[in-house]
Amino acid sequence: MSLLEIRHLQLKFYDTQPPLEVVKDVSFAMKEGEILGIVGESGSGKTQTALSVLGLLKKHEEISAGEILFEGKNLAEFSQKELEAVRGKDISMIFQEPMTSLNPVLPVGQQVEEGLRLHTSYTKEECKKRALDMLREVELAEVENIYNRYPHQLSGGMRQRIMIAAALVTEPKLLIADEPTTALDVTIQSQILKLLKKINEKHHTGILFISHDLGVIRRLCDRVIVMNQGKIVEMGTVEEIFQKPQQEYTKKLLAAVPTRGESLRRRKGGETQ
Structure with a gap:
């Protein structure tokens, strides 16, 4: 199939x-x-x-x-x-311009966790750990720092990596x-x-x-x-x-x-x- x-x-x-x-x-x-x-x-x-x-x-x-x-x-x-x-x-989706997809008033770490909160029974601590692991996987440095930042504080390339992390955190097919x-x-x-x-x-x-x-x-x-x-x-x-x-x-x-x-x-x- x-x-x-x-x-x-x-x-x-x-x-x-x-x-x-x-x-x-x-x-x-x-x-x-x-x-x-x-x-x-x-x-x-x-x-x-x-x-x-x-x-x-x-x-x-x-x-x-x-x-x-x-x-x-x-x-x-x-x-x-x-x-x-x-x-x-x-199924997840990423778009051309992260600034239109990311919420400007939420730290990016919370946005990466969103799929986990919606689709899994993970605890708050498990969600954060998985989000940090995903930020590392998309090759971002100092992930604990980035987790608490807002989209406007990041470069375009970093925002695109955040969007990829958010899309892939639930391991879609x-x-x-x-x-x-x-x-x-x-x-x-x-x-x-x-x-x-x-x-x-x-x-x-x-x-x-x-x-x-x-x-x-x-x-x-x-x-x-x-x-x-x-x-x-x-x-x-x-x-x-x-x-x-x-x-x-x-x-x-x-x-x-x-x-x-x-x-x-x-x-x-x-x-x-």
């Missing part, structure tokens, strides 16, 4: 007349422990596909057809209460990552990608990674889904997509990826300006 299988998913925005179909007959499956990337330009439907798994669509966004099977159970038929039992326990490195500089981005790979290898956590950046997808993922205008246009292993793309849209995306030399020249150019 697949960890996650999406069958003939269709999503519509109902705030327009006629309703706008943003995801069109999307089907794919991912195995336990796999890192699957979904790549596409803005408006391709990749984020809506990911948000639909956890029922995080906005009021005017609805699943109009299809199934979302997680360990064989159709999440598309779950009530909000049933989804809340899955969300943050079996699936982590959905929606553009989690886009707002970070190149060095921090590289560190976060290595961290996600390390967590995947250590805990066998499945990762559904959403990005517009093919370079990031290539470094992290096992397989890739290419989306355009709400549809899957191509799917394959990283090697297949990067070495032998079949579709013109995929070839166009790949042609827009700067080479290593171009990236270095751009960085050096930025330093001299």
Whole structure:
């Protein structure tokens, strides 16, 4: 059985007349422990596909057809209460900008513990110990100090690690990552990608990674889904997509990826300006 299988998913925005179909007959499956990337330009439907798994669509966004099977159970038929039992326990999600996900008035340690308080019977002391262990696992230093800090007192890279720690503290089977490195500089981005790979290898956590950046997808993922205008246009292993793309849209995306030399020249150019 697949960890996650999406069958003939269709999503519509109902705030327009006629309703706008943003995801069109999307089907794919991912195995336990796999890192699957979904790549596409803005408006391709990749984020809506990911948000639909956890029922995080906005009021005017609805699943109009299809199934979302997680360990064989159709999440598309779950009530909000049933989804809340899955969300943050079996499936977690991290987003592009931690400052919109983290509560500015709560110390980050308490926020890392939230999933444990909701989904386990841990004591207060056990929650704190597990949170501190998780902060160490995401490679933060001086965790006792960081535990009591507030989000605005931390750097962007540290906040992203806090969000990863909070998402993984309950040891979910699936982590959905929606553009989690886009707002970070190149060095921090590289560190976060290595961290996600390390967590995947250590805990066998499945990762559904959403990005517009093919370079990031290539470094992290096992397989890739290419989306355009709400549809899957191509799917394959990283090697297949990067070495032998079949579709013109995929070839166009790949042609827009700067080479290593171009990236270095751009960085050096930025330093001299």
